[in-house]
Amino acid sequence: DSGVTQTPKHLITATGQRVTLRCSPRSGDLSVYWYQQSLDQGLQFLIQYYNGEERAKGNILERFSAQQFPDLHSELNLSSLELGDSALYFCASSPSGRDQETQYFGPGTRLLVL
Amino acid sequence: AQTVTQSQPEMSVQEAETVTLSCTYDTSESDYYLFWYKQPPSRQMILVIRQEAYKQQNATENRFSVNFQKAAKSFSLKISDSQLGDAAMYFCAYIWGGSEKLVFGKGTKLTVNP
Numbered sequence: 001d002s003g004v005t006q007t008p009k010h011l012i013t014a015t016g017q018r019v020t021l022r023c024s025p026r027s028g029d030l031s032v033y034w035y036q037q038s039l040d041q042g043l044q045f046l047i048q049y050y051n052g053e054e055r056a057k058g059n060i061l062e063r064f065s066a067q068q069f070p071d072l073h074s075e076l077n078l079s080s081l082e083l084g085d086s087a088l089y090f091c092a093s094s095p096s097g098r099d100q101e102t103q104y105f106g107p108g109t110r111l112l113v114l
Numbered sequence: 115a116q117t118v119t120q121s122q123p124e125m126s127v128q129e130a131e132t133v134t135l136s137c138t139y140d141t142s143e144s145d146y147y148l149f150w151y152k153q154p155p156s157r158q159m160i161l162v163i164r165q166e167a168y169k170q171q172n173a174t175e176n177r178f179s180v181n182f183q184k185a186a187k188s189f190s191l192k193i194s195d196s197q198l199g200d201a202a203m204y205f206c207a208y209i210w211g212g213s214e215k216l217v218f219g220k221g222t223k224l225t226v227n228p
Contacts, residue, residue, distance in 0.1 A: 002158075002160075033214070033215070033216075035216075042218060042219075042220050042221070043205065043207075043216075043218040044218075045214075045215035045216065045217075048214045048215065055214055056213075056214035056215060058215050088157060090159060092159075097214060099145075099146075099147065099209050099210065099211050099212060099213050099214065100147055100166070100211075102149070102161055102164055103216060104161065105151075105158070105159035105160075105161075107156070107157070107158050108157050108158070108159075110157070
């Protein structure tokens with residue numbers, strides 16, 4: 001158990017809908033990362049937050065957004081969902097978001113868009 | 115572009131034997147960090163081992179060790195005394211100084227035969 005929690009574990013929804021994925025980092029970690037794992041794209045970095053502020057952005061679609069709250073949990077919002085958004089979404093955390101720190105991953109949320 | 119290549123989509127090993135998974139990376143950076151993550155059927159991403167590029171000594175964690183060849187940009191993972199529980203997808207990942215995102219290879223599926 002990495003100490004990173006994600007809810008829900010599974011999510012099934014329809015095209016055009018909006019969903020919210022939730023992540024709680026390890027105790028003491030200030031930085032949260034979101035990754036998407038799909039069959040065709042592999043594991044890709046989406047976005048990083050540090051202590052409530054966005055720090056880095058990767059291949060995140062405009063239909064997707066995220067935020068980190070004062071209690072340090074983070075939410076990833078996916079809207080106008082398409083079939084291709086079906087994937088495993090991981091959250092990871094590290095103490096201060098610096099490159100030399102190991103990122104510890106949560107169990108993931110499996111999203112299926114029908 | 116920063117890329118990570120795992121040339122072996124699948125590997126198999128007999129229980130108690132040794133197996134080596136290959137990883138190469140492309141970088142012009144001098145400051146970076148390398149990781150191996152394991153993803154068992156549960157889909158959890160579990161850190162196996164990490165290596166700092168500035169360290170000449172190869173990292174070791176129990177039955178897991180790496181062969182880090184900086185000049186060749188190679189970072190292979192050796193699993194000794196393979197166990198059934200080692201069966202998983204193994205991902206090589208890289209992060210460079212000043213970056214916030216891990217870049218992953220496509221993964222190697224390891225099967226352990228009893």
